[in-house]
Amino acid sequence: MIGAGLRWLDRLIAMTGKEFKQLFRDPILLAVLFYFFSADIYLAANGIHMDLRQAPLMVLDRDQSATSRELIQRFRMPYFDLRGELFDAHQAQALLDRGAVLAVLSxxxxxxxxxQAGLSVSVQFRVDASNAILGTLAISYAEEILARFRQEQALDRLGAGIQLQAVPRIEDRHRVYYNPNQNNPWFMSISELLTITTMLSLMLPAAAAVREKERGTIEQLIVTPLSPLQILLPKILSMGVVIVSGVAASLFLVIKPAFQLPIRGSLALFFLVTALYVFATAGLGLFIASLSRTFGQVVMLVILLMMPLLLLSGAWTPPEAMPEFLRRAMIFSPLAHYIELAYGILLKGAGLAVLWDSLLGLILLGSLLFSFGLWHFRRQFD
Amino acid sequence: MRFSRVRALIYKEWREILRDRLYRLMTFGVPVLTFIVLGYGVSMDVERxxxxxxxxxxxxxxxxxxxxxxxxxxxxxxxxxxxxxxxxxxxxxxxxxxxxxxxxxxxxxxxxxxxxxxxxxxxxxxxxxxxxxxxxxxxxxxxxxxxxxxxxxxxxxxxxxxxxxxxQPVRLETRALYNQAVRSRWSMGSGLIMLVLMFSPPFLTALGIVREKEQGSIYNIYASPVSAGEFLLGKLLPYVFLSCINVFLLWILATGLFGAPFKGDPVFFLGASLLFIICTTGIGLLISLLARTQAAAAILAMVLTFIPAILYSGLLVPVESMDAATRFQAQLFPAFYYLQIVWGTFLKGLGGSVLWDKVLILGFYALIVWLIGLYSFHKRPKR
CATH class of the missing domain: 3.40.1710.10 (abc type-2 transporter like domain)
Incomplete structure (x- = not known):
């Protein structure tokens, strides 16, 4: 009994060794892995901003007074880039139409x-909202700038010597948790890391499995005493080890030094969860491998599957912006649970006491996907 | 150039698309599916x-x-x-x-x-x-x-x-032009047409040509009297045609499903879209020259079309807020210009009188890409 178990393990180890050898003899694949875990993450985290910076703005100042200039100069960098003055409304419309400016302040x-006479005055702010993200942010910042200006003017009217604290009003005290300066690279680097982990966990085991089909070596494997599980598990094991090591290298050698990401939770838990996720996704990869005949088809199916998986799990867009039914359907996405766990552990410093439900979801979905992929791939052997 | 040969090649390509389960899906399912998934998925209207x-x-x-x-x-x-x-x-x-x-x-x-x-x-x-x-x-x-x-x-x-x-000494009257309620579904619903037309034609054309290389069936073409120009035309025209059908489908989905208004000139929009499709099909041709296997073609297409369409077109990441080098890079991809045409015609109600320069750039782009493609595609491959 023990002898049989040992032989089983022995074969598994031998096959895993074979997979590692094959991987390390493929320089192109190694180069791709290196690129994704280093340069790609750095570029994405550094380059992708969903905030308003230096939005081109022009003003139509019909007053040309000290007060008007005082208001205008508050619309400045980093949010707005004051590109100069306009002299008539038609010109403003034409510039907005052409997309040469994002907003015009009149x-x-x-x-x-x-x-000064105590009348109520309106200032007009016209925004090109054809890009809704930019439109939302530009309006939000303009309101903020004007609110401050308005407050100062109102205090002037109430009379000299009145302090802000001496009138009944609500003071905004915002505290942003987990990322107090709303530092975009902290978010983007993790988001990109999760994206890449998803892509590679789908692609690498599937590629390893399909390569045997493509080259016909699967026939050789079938006639050996190896069971289908002993053929497939080493592929997932070896690729899983490679991916988890890649995540670790990327986290410690790229993200942490380049963006000063604070790692607040337990690293052991993070890597455990990552390994779990890699296995769950590899199951899906095996399913892809059983549908494909060539590596080309694997790549195409991976791309097809990635898009909805990423977009509907909250990796790139906030779940609060999704329709209600999609928000509910997210509990069926392993990536949604992994995102919750990864940000929870890394940025929030949360432990199992808080994250147990996401972990449970990942385990359940993962075992389901893994056994499904394994079952579907094994069917081909019969 | 004989039209009968081109027609035969078009017919062959068409049969191939219809007979392979995966290519059928890629051609008819993926563009529309991507559009719907992204249209619902890529929303920035934070609510509730x-x-x-x-x-x-x-x-x-x-x-x-x-x-x-x-x-x-x-x-x-x-x-x-x-x-x-x-x-x-x-x-x-x-x-x-x-x-x-x-x-x-x-x-x-x-x-x-x-x-x-x-x-x-x-x-x-x-x-x-x-x-x-x-x-x-x-x-x-x-x-x-x-x-x-x-x-x-x-x-x-x-x-x-x-x-x-x-x-209230000063009031701020904000006017959100072209999209009064600032709905990202309007922006995305129309803007995603750009995304689909940017990645789907290159994907299909590159895979279509590389498939023949990989399977070796391209040697049949090399040995036949078909000229390089005829081959490429026969290969690419079906995809141009299919993409034109997609423009109609996406237009209906954008206005019907996502409620985006179409305020501009439809003839101008269709003309500009055709030009853009010719552009992106040409990019597919260039990819097919670089790649030997379908896997490499798919990855290249992903890197050269899908990623720029999302990151460098202005769809999600505003081009204005990029640094100078990235902004320059963004302007190298046709997606940046076509997105302005899409938003211009859908939301702003503009026509050729304002957007002519973007159309001109697209035309120029298409010309260059196709010339490079035609010039570099040889019936007798260099070893």
């Missing part, structure tokens, strides 16, 4: 005089 | 943010204040927390993204004419969501403050009119 004539 | 409250005042005024959040469609109330530790735990567990702490003596201080600081705790994991969340909270606070001040001044003998004037 100040009415007699702005300063009316303000 | 789950939040909880710690009300340390429990007064009439604090409840009045809380109601401003309950009634907002931007927030989704999850309940009252007994203490601050509970709020922290809820945030850590992602059950809420935002917590509000109303301090004790909230009502007393406000009625006595003193300002009160209200703490909001925001989950900053996703910086964009945090920024939008902050904006919503500030807007509600500003509204409530105005209401408080107005009452305060009216109690001190101001008329309502005068009170309002004093508190």
């Amino acid at each position: 100040i009415p004539p007699r702005f300063q005089r009316d303000l | 943010i789950p939040f909880a409250v710690l009300d340390e005042d429990q007064s009439a005024l604090s409840r009045e204040y809380l109601h401003r959040f309950l009634d907002s469609r931007y927030f989704d109330f999850q309940g009252i927390a007994p203490d601050a530790r509970t709020l922290d735990a809820l945030l850590a567990d992602s059950r809420i993204r935002f917590a509000l702490i109303i301090p004790p003596r909230f009502q007393r201080d406000l009625l006595a004419g003193r300002s009160v600081a209200v703490q909001s705790l925001i989950d900053g994991i996703f910086p964009y969501r945090a920024q939008v969340n902050k904006g919503y909270v500030s807007a509600i606070n500003a509204h409530f403050s105005t209401w408080l001040l107005e009452n305060y001044l009216m109690e001190r003998g101001f008329s309502q009119e005068a009170a309002r004037r004093t508190i």
Whole structure:
């Protein structure tokens, strides 16, 4: 009994060794792995910003007074880039149409005089909202700038000597948790790392399995005393080890030094969860491998599967922006659980007491996907 | 160039697409499916943010204040927390993204004419969501403050009119042009047409040509009287034609499913789209020259079309906020110009008189890509 178990293990180890050898003899694959875990993550984290920076703005100042200029100069870098003055409304419309400016601020004539006379004045802010993300942010920042200006003007009106604390109003005190400066690379680097982990866990085991089909060596493997599990498990084991090591290298050698990412939770838990996720996704990869005949088809199916998986799990867009039914359906996505766990452990410093439900979801979905992939691939051997 | 040969090749290509399960899916299913999945998936309209409250005042005024959040469609109330530790735990567990702490003596201080600081705790994991969340909270606070001040001044003998004037010396009238409600579904619904037309034609054409190389069937072409130009035309025209059908389908989906308005000139839009398809089909041709295997072609197509279409077109990441080098890179891809044509015709109602320069660039691009492709494709491969 023990002898049989040992032989089983012996074969497994031999096959895993074979997979490692094959991988390390493929320089192109190694180069791709290196690129994804280093340069790709660095570029994505550094280059992708979903915030408003130096948005081109022009002003139509019909007042040309000290007060109007004071308001205008508050619309400045890093959010707005003041590109100069306009002199008529048609010109403004034409520039907005062409997309040459994102917004035009118009100040009415007699702005300063009316303000000093205690009248109510309106300032117009026209935004090109054809890109809704930019439109939302530009309006949000303009409101913020004007709110401050308005407050100062209102205090002037209430009379000299009145302090802000001496009127009944609500003071905003925002505290942003986990990423207090809303440092974008912290978010993007992890998001990209999860994306790459997903892609490679789908692709590498599937590629290793399909290569045997493509080259016909699968026939040789079938006539050996190896069981289908002994053929497939080493592929997943070896690729899993490679991917988890890649994640570790990327986290410690790229993300941490380049973006000062604080790692607040337990690293052991993070790597355990990553290994679990890699296995779950590898199951899906085996399913892909059983549908494909060539590596080319594997790549295409992976690309097809990746898009909905990434977009509907909250990797790139906030789940709060999804329709209600999709938000509910997210519990069926292993990536959604992994995202919750990864950010939870790395940035929030949360432990199992908080994250147990996501971990349970990942384990359940993972075993389901893994056994499904294994079953589907084994069917081909019969 | 003989048209009968081109026609035979087109027929052959068509049969091949129809006979292979995977290519059939790639050709007919994927573009529309991608469009629908991304149209629902890529939304930045943050709404119904789950939040909880710690009300340390429990007064009439604090409840009045809380109601401003309950009634907002931007927030989704999850309940009252007994203490601050509970709020922290809820945030850590992602059950809420935002917590509000109303301090004790909230009502007393406000009625006595003193300002009160209200703490909001925001989950900053996703910086964009945090920024939008902050904006919503500030807007509600500003509204409530105005209401408080107005009452305060009216109690001190101001008329309502005068009170309002004093508190609101300057109003900001924002006009969101072209997309009044600032719906990202309008932006994405139309903008995604660009994405689909950017990646699907190169994918299909590159795979179509490389498939023949990989399977060796290209030697039949090399040995036949078909010229290089005829071969490429026969190979590419079916995909150009299929992509034109896709433009119609996507147009219907964008306006029907995602509700985006189409304000511009349809003839101009279709013409510009055809030019863009010719452009991207040409990119597929270039990819097929570089790749020997279908796997390599698929990865190259991904890197050269899909990633620039998402990152460098202005669809998600504003081109204005890129640094100079990245902005230059963005302008090297046709996606950047076509996206402006799409948004220009759909949302802005523009036509050729404003967008002519973008069309010109696309035409120029198409010409160059096709010339390089035709020049480099040889029937007798160099060893």
